[in-house]
Each structure stands twice: as C-alpha cells, then as structure tokens.
Amino acid sequence: MQIDPQTLSPARRYFLLISAVVPRPIAWVGTDNVEGGHNLAPFSFFNCLSASPPVLGIGFSPTESKPSKDSLANIRRTGELTVSIADLSLGDRLHESSAELPYGEDEFAATGLTPARGSVVSAPFVAEAPVAMECRLRQLIELGDTGSTMVLVDVLMLHIRDTLLDARGTIDPHRLKPLARLGGGRYASLGEIFRLPSYEQLPD
Numbered sequence: 231m232q233i234d235p236q237t238l239s240p241a242r243r244y245f246l247l248i249s250a251v252v253p254r255p256i257a258w259v260g261t262d263n264v265e266g267g268h269n270l271a272p273f274s275f276f277n278c279l280s281a282s283p284p285v286l287g288i289g290f291s292p293t294e295s296k297p298s299k300d301s302l303a304n305i306r307r308t309g310e311l312t313v314s315i316a317d318l319s320l321g322d323r324l325h326e327s328s329a330e331l332p333y334g335e336d337e338f339a340a341t342g343l344t345p346a347r348g349s350v351v352s353a354p355f356v357a358e359a360p361v362a363m364e365c366r367l368r369q370l371i372e373l374g375d376t377g378s379t380m381v382l383v384d385v386l387m388l389h390i391r392d393t394l395l396d397a398r399g400t401i402d403p404h405r406l407k408p409l410a411r412l413g414g415g416r417y418a419s420l421g422e423i424f425r426l427p428s429y430e431q432l433p434d
C-alpha cells in the first residue's frame with residue numbers, strides 16, 4: 231500500500247503519522263507565564279537532535295480548539311523552557327497536564343506537581359521527574375503558513391536523580407522507566423531491552 235499524505239485529511243494524516251513513528255519520547259515542557267505563574271504541557275513531537283552541541287527539537291501543532299499553544303507563546307517571549315522526562319508513575323499527571331486550560335492557569339497546581347527551580351533558567355521543571363533539562367531557545371522554524379512550529383533548544387543544565395546512573399555514568403533504562411507515546415491515546419513502557427549481537431562489545 232502506498233499513501234500520499236497530501237491526499238489525507240489533516241486528522242487522518244495526523245493519526246497515521248503518529249501511529250507510524252513510535253514509540254515517541256515525551257518532552258514535558260515547563261515555562262513561565264506572562265503573569266509570573268507557571269505552565270506545563272507534554273509534547274511528543276520531540277527528540278534529541280544533536281549531542282555536540284546538545285540540542286533538542288520540539289514540534290508544536292495548532293488544533294482547532296487551541297490554535298496557539300501557551301508553551302510556545304512563553305518560549306517565544308522568554309526564550310527559556312525546561313524539559314522534564316516522565317517515568318511510568320507520572321503518566322496520569324502527564325496526561326492531565328495536556329488539558330487545554332485557559333492561558334495563565336497553572337498545570338503544576340492543577341495536577342499537584344511541584345515546580346522546581348534550576349540554576350540557569352527561570353522556567354520551572356517537574357521536581358518529581360527523574361530527569362529534567364534547563365533549556366534556551368536556539369531557533370524557531372515556522373513550517374510554512376500552517377501554524378506548526380518547530381523549536382530547537384540548547385540544553386544548558388541536566389538534573390538527574392542520583393540512583394539512575396550506572397557505573398559508566400549513563401542512565402540505566404531499567405531504572406528510568408520512561409513513559410512513551412504511541413498513536414491515539416496509547417502510551418507505552420520500554421518492554422524488552424536487548425543488545426544486537428554485533429553491538430555486544432560496545433559500551434552503552
């Protein structure tokens with residue numbers, strides 16, 4: 231079967247693509263609102279795009295009910311954000327924080343999560359998260375006139391729960407237990423973790 235994405239409705243194109251590119255990591259984005267309050271929302275058009283320099287990419291897509299995301303408006307204004315990584319225990323609250331609340335309503339307070347301050351940016355991260363990164367906007371890429379926008383952000387500081395690091399100084403995926411996004415309303419855990427025989431000699 232061959233499908234030209236341009237022939238699909240926006241909704242079908244969305245559901246097809248997000249069920250094809252799986253599992254996706256989730257950026258739990260913390261920002262400062264204009265009134266000094268906090269904003270928190272999950273975004274799974276997300277990945278680590280470069281290690282040197284350390285750069286993450288996040289995609290923001292408008293919806294009919296919310297043509298402009300509060301997180302993106304805050305990033306445009308302040309140039310700062312945090313990205314927390316949720317483990318499985320935080321799944322319900324991560325999903326709750328995606329509620330399309332009016333601008334200015336604080337999803338930390340709404341979900342009972344603790345906003346933590348880092349040392350470089352003012353935007354808060356999720357204190358309960360096993361990993362969080364303080365970030366600064368590097369580049370905004372508008373995807374034509376669709377209202378979809380990609381941001382590239384520099385990672386300035388990492389916060390990692392001490393118990394996660396293994397002897398080599400990498401994060402043990404068994405201890406991290408990251409939450410991943412599939413298509414539709416589905417989420418996933420890591421499942422089986424294995425090494426391909428040809429990579430057995432390489433470090434993590």
Ligand SMILES: Cc1cc2nc3c(=O)[nH]c(=O)nc-3n(C[C@H](O)[C@H](O)[C@H](O)COP(=O)(O)O)c2cc1C
Nearest residue numbers: 271272273274275289290291299300301328329330
């Ligand atoms: C797991 C998950 C992943 C999501 N990923 C994205 C995404 O990559 N891009 C996007 O624009 N919206 C995404 N959303 C929807 C936003 O989280 C939602 O629109 C949220 O209300 C935006 O909040 P804000 O307006 O406070 O920024 C996702 C929602 C969930 C639950």
